[in-house]
Amino acid sequence: MxxxxxxxxxxxxxxxxxxxxxxxxxxxxxxxxxxxxxxxxxxxxxxxxxxxxxxxxxxxxxxxxxxxxxxxxxxxxxxxxxxxxxxxxxxxxxxxxxxxxxxxxxxxxxxxxxxxxxxxxxxxxxxxxxxxxxxxxxxxxxxxxxxxxxFDLISKSIDKAKNLFEEGGDWERKNRLKVYEGLYCMSSRNFKKAADLFLDSISTFTTYELFPYDTFIFYTVLTSIISLDRVSLKQKVVDAPEILTVIGKIPYLSEFLNSLYDCQYKSFFSAFGK
CATH class of the missing domain: 1.25.40.570 (Serine Threonine Protein Phosphatase 5, Tetratricopeptide repeat)
Structure with missing residues (x-):
């Protein structure tokens, strides 16, 4: 862009x-x-x-x-x-x-x-x-x-972008649109769709104009915790190499994610509060 x-x-x-x-x-x-x-x-x-x-x-x-x-x-x-x-x-x-x-x-x-x-x-x-x-x-x-x-302009613009992609368009811009739409879904409380879009974009993220990669991982983990089942959370988030390389840089996020998955609820609520 x-x-x-x-x-x-x-x-x-x-x-x-x-x-x-x-x-x-x-x-x-x-x-x-x-x-x-x-x-x-x-x-x-x-x-x-x-x-x-x-x-x-x-x-x-x-x-x-x-x-x-x-x-x-x-x-x-x-x-x-x-x-x-x-x-x-x-x-x-x-x-x-x-x-x-x-x-x-x-x-x-x-x-x-x-x-x-x-x-x-x-x-x-x-x-x-x-x-x-x-x-x-x-x-x-x-x-x-x-x-x-x-939000009305965001929704209309996302629809317009999808219509444009029917005429063509490269993969880089299509992947970028996923992050924009994911942010919109998260803002409008559609956490399941936001998580799906963010997870699809982990390995192709280039949308630095919206937020840094650390913030993107933070949003991905939060929306995934809310919306994924236990097996999917393990496969797509807990063990994901892209997330593992970044999560330690984000305060309390690793403890927040792993204590929930491991059913260590005291640690989970401690990290949640922080």
Whole structure:
């Protein structure tokens, strides 16, 4: 997928911090640190729409000079993007036109303008022919939808991706979609399907933009414990080489899994609490 490496998408990191910032069990001193980190990210990406939302929700204090500065930067960058689109449409080919429109889509995603990002992604899709590139646009939409926890948009985007795969598509993107769908199923409490999708993706995981591999294994173990029978849990999780190489790095997870399987319930509930 374009512009993706083995690092979590920054806005999904930000989304988790925003969740913690509103969670009643997070200590106030921790929330002070989280606010500073959230504001730093907002400043670095000039996220005017998100900043205004958080100010309206009283999660951040309004700084008019900061707001004016970020707006000016956005307007300047948007002007440059529109100039590149105009130049590409007048002087360059279809590929360059698509890339210029994609850059504008990613700009709106970066600053946290959901509605304009979705509109621009549709425009970009209209300039896109290759199935793989159209799939990448769906992944961008899914990342945006997960940031806002828009379950309707997530569901529709997953269905759209599956329809695209009927036209073609490579295995790497198909395997990536399994993890996205698994995360959606876990979020909507369909733990059995989430576990099946995660387990299918263990040996092919490349979806680092969603979360690190350790987090993926954590989710896989948790959903499997809830949904698998004892024999399947042993075969697919307890003895799985991919899980065994990582589980020791995740605090209490090995004890949590193995004490349940071994019927050591005192140890299980101790690990559960931790």
């Amino acid at each position: 374009e512009n993706q490496g083995e690092t979590q998408q920054p806005h999904l990191v930000l989304s988790h911090k925003l969740f913690l910032l509103t969670h009643p069990d997070v200590q106030d001193i921790e929330k002070v640190r989280l606010k500073e980190e959230v504001l730093t990210t907002i400043k670095s990406d000039d996220m005017v729409p998100l900043y205004e939302t958080l100010v309206a929700e009283s999660l951040l204090e309004k700084d008019q000079s900061l707001l004016d500065s970020m707006r000016a930067k956005n307007e300047d960058e948007l002007k440059k993007l529109d100039e590149k689109i105009a130049d590409a449409e007048e002087n360059l080919g279809e590929s360059e036109v698509r890339e210029a429109h994609l850059a504008k889509s990613l700009f709106y995603i970066r600053i946290g303008d959901k509605e304009k990002a979705l509109e621009q992604l549709k425009v970009t899709e209209g300039k896109t022919v290759a199935v793989g590139q159209r799939m990448d646009l769906v992944f961008y939409t899914l990342q945006l939808a997960f940031f806002y926890m828009d």
